[in-house]
Amino acid sequence: MTQVYNFSAGPAMIPAEVLRRAEQELCNWHGLGTSVMEISHRSKEFIQVAEESERDIRELMGIPSNYKVLFCHGGARAQFAAVPMNLLGDKATADYIDGGYWAHSAVKEAQKYCTPNVIDVTTTVNGKRGILPMNQWALNADAAYVHYCPNETIDGVAIDEEPNFGDKVVIADYSSSILSRPVDVSRFGVIYAGAQKNIGPAGLTLVIVRDDLLGKAQKALPSILDYSVLAENDSMFNTPPTFAWYLSGMVFKWLKEQGGLREMEKRNQAKAELLYGAIDHSDFYRNDVAQTNRSWMNVPFQMADASLDKLFVQEAFDAGLHALKGHRVVGGMRASIYNAMPIEGVKALTDFMADFEKRHG
Ligand code: PMP
Numbered sequence: 384m385t386q387v388y389n390f391s392a393g394p395a396m397i398p399a400e401v402l403r404r405a406e407q408e409l410c411n412w413h414g415l416g417t418s419v420m421e422i423s424h425r426s427k428e429f430i431q432v433a434e435e436s437e438r439d440i441r442e443l444m445g446i447p448s449n450y451k452v453l454f455c456h457g458g459a460r461a462q463f464a465a466v467p468m469n470l471l472g473d474k475a476t477a478d479y480i481d482g483g484y485w486a487h488s489a490v491k492e493a494q495k496y497c498t499p500n501v502i503d504v505t506t507t508v509n510g511k512r513g514i515l516p517m518n519q520w521a522l523n524a525d526a527a528y529v530h531y532c533p534n535e536t537i538d539g540v541a542i543d544e545e546p547n548f549g550d551k552v553v554i555a556d557y558s559s560s561i562l563s564r565p566v567d568v569s570r571f572g573v574i575y576a577g578a579q580k581n582i583g584p585a586g587l588t589l590v591i592v593r594d595d596l597l598g599k600a601q602k603a604l605p606s607i608l609d610y611s612v613l614a615e616n617d618s619m620f621n622t623p624p625t626f627a628w629y630l631s632g633m634v635f636k637w638l639k640e641q642g643g644l645r646e647m648e649k650r651n652q653a654k655a656e657l658l659y660g661a662i663d664h665s666d667f668y669r670n671d672v673a674q675t676n677r678s679w680m681n682v683p684f685q686m687a688d689a690s691l692d693k694l695f696v697q698e699a700f701d702a703g704l705h706a707l708k709g710h711r712v713v714g715g716m717r718a719s720i721y722n723a724m725p726i727e728g729v730k731a732l733t734d735f736m737a738d739f740e741k742r743h744g
Contacts, residue, residue, distance in 0.1 A: 388728035391706035392536055392681060393559070393580040396723035401633045420626045424619055429629075433617065436632030443638055446568050446591060453590040453610060454618040454628055459485075459558045459577040462588065463492035465608040466530060466554055466573065472599040474527035476500050482514050482542060483535030484712060485556060493530070496601075500526055513673035517544050528552035528572060534560035534678050536580070537710040539670070539717065541678040546570050552596065560680050561589065562638060562722060564648035572596050581680070581721045583631030586624035638722070647722050654720050654729045655679040661733040667740040685715035691743055692716065702735055704728075 389396045412419040413428060422429055437452050446452060455461070466489075467477060479490045479499040493499045500523045504515045522529055529551055534541045536559040545567060546553045552572035561576040568574065573592045579585035590610065597611045606612045612620050638647065659677060662668045662684050670677065670684050686692065692715060696708045709715040720729055 385703035386731075387703045387705055388724065388731055389705045390718040390720065390724070390728075390732070392710070392717060392719040393577070394585050395580045395719055395721050397583060397630070398634065398637050398723045401630065401637050404633060405630060419629045422625075424622055424625050429625060432625075432629050432632055433619075433623075436628060436635055439632065439635035439639060440589070443562065443635060443643055444566065444568055444591075449594045450568060451592050451594065451597070451610070451614040453592065453613045454623055455588040455590050455613060456586065456607065456624060458579075458585070458588055459556055459575060460488070460492070461608060462556070462575040462590065463489045464495070465590075465604075465610070466528075466575075467493045467496035468604040468608060469600045469610050470552065470554070470573070470596060471497055471527045471601070474525065476523060476526050478502060478520075478522050478526040478529035480504050480520060480529065480531035480542075482532060483538040483540050484710075485535055485537070485558070486530075486532040489530055489532065489556060497527075508673035508675075511673040512538070512540060512671055512676070514540060514542050514676045517542075517546060517548075522548065522551065526551075528554050530554040530556070532556040532558075534558075534563075534680055536681050536719075537683075537712055537717075539672050539678045539681045539683040539713075540676050541680075542676065559719075559721075560678070562644060562647065563651050563680055565644045578627060578631055580719070581723075583634050584624075584627040587627035587631055589631075650726065651679045651720070651722070654724065654726050655682070657726065657729050657733060658682050658718060658720065661736055665736070665740055667744045668736060680721055681717060681719050683709055683713050683715060683717040685709075689714065694743075695739055698739065699732075699735055702731075704732055704735055707732075 409418055476498050479501050481487050481501050481503050490499050490501050502521055504520060506513045506515050533555055554573045555571055557574050557576045559580045562581045575590045578587040592610050600609045662670050668684050668686060699707050707716045707718060709717040718732060
């Protein structure tokens with residue numbers, strides 16, 4: 384069978400070693416004679432999985448002890464509602480940085496709970512799509528917090544600057560770039576991420592929340608979204624997505640074995656440079672994002688002749704390069720190259736791109 388590289392934006396690739404280990408132990412987990420999916424979340428065996436996964440992610444990300452790590456349901460979209468309902472307190476507004484599709488989706492949800500101060504930070508740099516530097520973001524002193532999305536999965540736009548807004552509470556939707564490089568967690572009030580890109584299977588959502596932000600929830604907030612309730616119950620207020628949690632724990636262990644987030648940063652930079660280099664060195668392909676805001680995780684690219692898109696995606700698929708069709712909002716192609724994508728996969732893609740250009744350019 385052709386070696387397959389899966390460039391899906393999410394659910395996305397999971398490290399092959401992790402899948403193989405899960406396969407080996409699927410039917411007889413830890414000698415119990417059942418799978419991990421079939422045991423109680425309150426059993427001592429599963430509690431060990433939960434505790435180890437929390438220890439590992441704390442170590443990987445350097446999460447300070449005054450932060451809770453919550454393993455939730457509902458994906459990032461549930462957090463679009465949970466954030467305002469947990470954190471507005473007595474404030475009527477929050478700053479929402481609008482830099483792309485997902486940041487904008489968070490605004491739309493927040494409008495149900497407050498009057499967001501929407502700050503359009505998009506700009507044009509040498510004809511390409513960019514983001515204003517953070518010191519030009521017009522934040523509002525009355526806002527309960529500032530929310531932004533450091534990696535726009537669809538647009539391929541990243542905000543890599545570290546936030547430095549004094550005592551302002553900073554909330555970040557890290558769904559598509561968590562664990563891709565080190566982040567100084569202490570700069571944030573809340574970091575959240577759906578698991579299905581760089582953590583593990585869909586169904587699990589990671590929330591990292593600073594202790595002093597707990598206890599402000601609106602009365603009408605469903606308990607299942609209430610950070611305090613989840614923290615008091617060790618993320619087991621109701622039945623958690625146990626299989627996704629277990630597999631994510633295995634991904635954390637894999638990341639530690641690889642050398643942690645510094646090593647991931649090196650690898651992700653090398654992969655991104657290889658792919659953007661191939662795009663920039665060709666007149667046949669282009670990427671419309673300004674250099675400083677190019678995402679290392681999601682790389683959209685276009686061809687001058689868009690009528691070739693379908694053929695590109697089909698031929699790439701036949702060559703084992705899957706899920707390269709761009710999101711309908713942006714069109715063209717998109718390669719998502721999260722932690723689990725080896726550099727060999729990106730090399731196979733750039734080789735294919737060169738060959739396609741030779742035949743159709
Ligand atoms: N935020 C970002 C940055 C995303 O990429 C996505 C999913 N593609 C979402 C939010 C929505 O995530 P979910 O489907 O887990 O609700």
